[in-house]
Amino acid sequence: MLKIAVIGAGRIGKIHAANIATHPQATLVAVADPFINSANALADLYGAEAVSDPLELINDADVDAVIIATPTDTHVDLMLAAARQGKKVLCEKPVDLDLKRAADACRQLEEINAPVMVAFNRRFDPSASELQQAIASGDIGDLHQVVITSRDPDFAPMDYLRHSGGIFSDMVIHDFDMARWLLGEEPVEVYASASRLLKPELAEFNDYDTVMVQMTTASGRQCHINCSRRAVYGYDQRLEAFGSAGMLLNNNQRANSVRRYTAAATEVQAPLEAFFLERYEQAYRLEMDAFIQAALGKCAIPVTPFDGLMALKLAECAARSAASGRPVSVD
Structure with a gap:
């Protein structure tokens, strides 16, 4: 079973959490959101842990993969942090709003050889x-x-x-x-x-x-x-x-x-x-x-x-x- 954490307990995070919870090869282990009440509400639905700091989950050796469903200006930092910890990553679009910053992030991810997927669901x-x-x-x-x-x-x-x-x-x-x-x-x-x-x-x-x-x-x-x-x-x-x-x-x-x-x-x-x-x-x-x-x-x-x-x-x-x-x- 792939142990997955969701970062961001908003609308998209809820969709991803529900789909993880019903997947036969994965389990939702944790939810992170700075608004801890939102994290608690989503985590409680699926018997997962709730934390306010996403880095706590990214640095957790028991987490295999993370879903990044946070505001766009946080995507690059969270992706790179998770990739450096060896996590598999699914990140919502866009990579960033600044093209140069997005290009630099892609270069670093390529150097790390990180398994990162961008969520173009259509x-x-x-x-x-x-x-x-x-x-x-x-x-x-x-x-x-x-x-x-x-x-x-x-x-x-x-x-x-x-x-x-x-x-x-x-x-x-x-x-x-x-x-x-x-x-x-x-x-x-x-x-x-x-x-x-x-x-x-x-x-x-x-x-x-x-x-x-x-x-x-x-x-x-x-x-x-x-x-x-x-x-x-x-x-x-x-x-x-x-x-x-x-x-x-x-x-x-x-x-x-x-x-x-x-x-x-x-x-x-x-x-x-x-x-x-x-x-x-x-x-x-x-x-x-x-x-x-x-x-x-x-x-x-x-x-x-x-x-x-x-x-x-x-x-x-x-x-x-x-x-x-x-x-x-x-x-």
Whole structure:
């Protein structure tokens, strides 16, 4: 049994703790959070220990692996501390908000040869995985275009947004990772446009609520990403891959697939899943399983710190493009 500790008892930490507790090859041994009441509440659910200092768990020889589900500005320090203690690490995205700091952390992790996985959970969504495998298998011939739609049902609290690093590094970073994964090639040019159509007050910290991104690879493959902080009809998550021999679609998920036809309306369906907790519930479970299998030495780390670094680099390029109104080359 892999003995795992969760650092951070917030929303994401709770998801990871629940998935560890139900996994047949792992056990949740401890939870760390500076807010000890939160740590106690989560640890008590699964019979684990609760502490306030994450370093106490990182330095504990009885802990095999740690999950880092803390604010972004703590990720690098905790990752490096855990790696130096020989822990297996699953860290939430992004690696950091500063590209140079993230690059330096990745270099140090490579020198340590540390088994660190970055938590881009959408790669583990069964529909997204099938779509990626179909592209790689040549089901649609040569890939030409990828289109990603990603719209939240509503804004996060303004205090969160103020410290999030901006829509490109916070929200669209998932889509940058998906783009790299689906394209199978690194984008070499990024063009982004960004607007404040819903909350003009986001200008206070130079953020946006509505963005479009166009990326191109060296071979000419294209990717279009469109994102909004608010879709009044629910959590809108769609993927499209177009190639020389066909097209693949990954549409939204609903609670059920019943369609109603009445005199008042036709094609009436259940609403979209409410938010990422529901939409990606299975993806989070499969992500944790992938981490546990890698930590047990049964497979390679599927999403590396380099993947996290490249997604952050694309986010920075998009932010620069949106500010300048010009395409930006990916160095």
